[in-house]
Amino acid sequence: MDFKATDIASFLNGEIVGDGDAKVSNVSKIEDGKPGTLAFLANPKYENYIYETKASVVLVNKSFTPKEEISATLIKVDDAYQAFASLLDLYVQAKASMKQGIEQPCYIAESATRGDDGYVGAFAYIGNNAKIGKNVKIYPQVHVGDNVKIGDDCILYPGAKIYDDCVIGNRCIIHSGAVIGADGFGFAPQADGTYKKVHQIGNAVLEDDVEIGANTTIDCGTMESTIIRKGVKLDNLIQIAHNVEVGDNTVMAAQTGISGSAKIGKNCMFGGQVGLGGHITVGDNVTLGAQSGVVSNLKSNQTLLGSPAIEIKTAMRAYVLLKDLPEIRRDVLQLKKTINTDKKN
Template identity: 35%
Template sequence: MKLAELAQKLSCRLEGPPELDISGVAGMEHAEPGQLTFLANRKYIALLKSTRASAILLEEGVAIERDRTQPPIAALRSANPYLAFAHALELFYDAPRYASGIHATAIIAGAAKIGEGAHIGPYCYIDEEVEIGRNAVLHSFVTIYRGAKIGDDFVAHAHSVVREHCRIGNRVILQNGAVIGGDGFGFAKRRDGSWYKMAQSGPAVLEDDVEVQSNACVDRATVGETRIGRGAKIDDLVLVGHASSVGENTLLCGQVGLAGSTKIGNNSILAGQVGTAGHLTVGDGTVITAQSGVPSDVPGNAFYSGYPAVENRQWLKMMAALNQLPELQKRVRELESQVERLKR
């Protein structure tokens, strides 16, 4: 594809030869001549000097400096280079397509309703009273329990599960091993100390454009529902506890754990391994950094870190003070020795 055509399709301002041929995309370190790369994080700006790519997506105002040993590099200027790169990937990556049809080994209940254009792979199981919209793709060993309702353009990768009576919107993607609507962790203690399992009657609800990645679990509720808002993205190995709610366009990164009845607002980000106690609220637009522990409510538009999670600036000061503790301890001991000598 000519660079001028690529710039037009990506709505970018071109700096460089319009007739330059671009054959693919790659990261800055691995790009070869003829490929397009991107710079979205200034942390990697040093690679701009040495990348072998022929063209780069980057913001307005970013100066291009090259090693003397490297040829000039063309620029596609964009207000959002990372998003432009995402669109560029789609231009060069030929994603697999799946013909409609039902594999002979799939088991579909007589009362199930499946929309036109569906691809149902080997050994799938679809129970009674299930409804699935148009153009669904179910890869091998997908299981849909009784009474689940699923919208159009559903994609379920191998070994993903949708439990009974759960509701899933349009354009939802379940990666391998995702479990939607598994039983919440609900038990009542008996007098003898044993645990009585409570029925988990409330479904999990995934709104439109949600993606749940590999081996993540969205548990069903004891009563009510567990809800994932429109456009939310849930990373690998995340647990959303029973009766929790996750707001629209929120990101839960790898190994995040939400205890039961946690409420996460819209447009928030919980980085890897963040854990929340149950029955708390995190406001809209909040970012909580990796491995933080959240024991209580967090306001909207906040930036929190640490355990117990506090405002990021306060946490940085605490960590700076913590690093000084050995020296402070040494000074205190010296002062104590001086005081003892003065007493004599």
């Protein structure tokens, strides 16, 4: 699908410098630009690439003033990075809109209902009494269990699994291999050393505008709901245990693990491999650096690092000392030796 520079500029309310009839059909990084692609320049340290890029069209900030001649057509906008993101939204929406109808073979229960303009891919399964909203894209090999509710404009990529009774809000994206509503890790120790399974009869609820990464798992509640609030973004390979609640617009990077019944506030940011213990509460606007471990409640508006996590400035000072520990040990041993020698004398 080709787009003219003038059409792109009109969509972005941008100003064209160069050939308005230049056409693009794909995007590229400015340093790897190819003819027929669109790139962007937002970071000044990449400016040197704009003078040699082969991209046909480049988005730049209105404040950008070239120092040399540029062969590409420029579109000047208020914020090149945000404008590029908007174009990617448009591209993805146009691509998704091409998916329509029901492919065969697939299974859709007679009692299930679907809104208009949807798509169901081959080998997908939609269970009894499932309710699917408008413009929902269900890709091949997706499993939607009994009594599941899915809002409008959602995308479920190949192999996503939604267990019975779960609720998915509007405009959610669930990537391949994600599992929503599997049993929480509940086992009661027995006198003979074995473990008896504690059945998990709750569900998982995802509110509006949630995105779940590939192979991320969100367990159902034991009796109630595991809740992912609106606007939450979870990376790939994350584990959310039973009865957890994640607050609005919180984001988590890959391999984070949240133990059962933890409550996380709004607008938090967790780096990769963060771990939270069970039954703890994290306030709003908390940032946890990569590999942080949290074992107790955290108040709002903090940035922490380490395991156990401590205030980031303290953590950085501790890391400096840790790096110097071999030399400190050597000095202490030398000092101890000197003191012992003085005592003998």
